[in-house]
Amino acid sequence: MRRLLHTLGWAVLSLSALSPAVAAPSSVVLSCAVAYLPQRSTWVREVRIDWDKKAIRSLRIDGVEPHGFSLIPQGVMTALDNERIQIDLVARQWQSDFRGHATGQGRCETVPG
Secondary structure: OHHHHHHHHHHHHHHHHHOOOOOOOEEEEEEEEEEEEOOOEEEEEEEEEEEOOOOEEEEEEOOEOOOOEEEEOOEEEEEEOOEEEEEEOOOOEEEEEOOOOOEEEEEEEEOOO
16 A cells, blocks of 8 residues: 555656646646557657546546556556557656557657646
């Protein structure tokens, strides 16, 4: 339980670095330019994260809410349509994998709003 609280605290602190004012509830929208290989195509993915002072409440990728997500030391991990996705909120990096058939990697920027 202590480790979970530490991880959750890190993720909320990471989110607060993306948004200067941490008021309850808050949200951030990221625009991630993801390069997919071997297709050599780039897609812009939108990530929306809603949280309050204690926890991340929802995650949406391209308007779709995954069935679940896990906190990792610097961000979140989830899956959507067979794409395993990790978003590093501190480094603002997207990494994904389509079960070993393709990979995606890109940089995320905060969308003003």
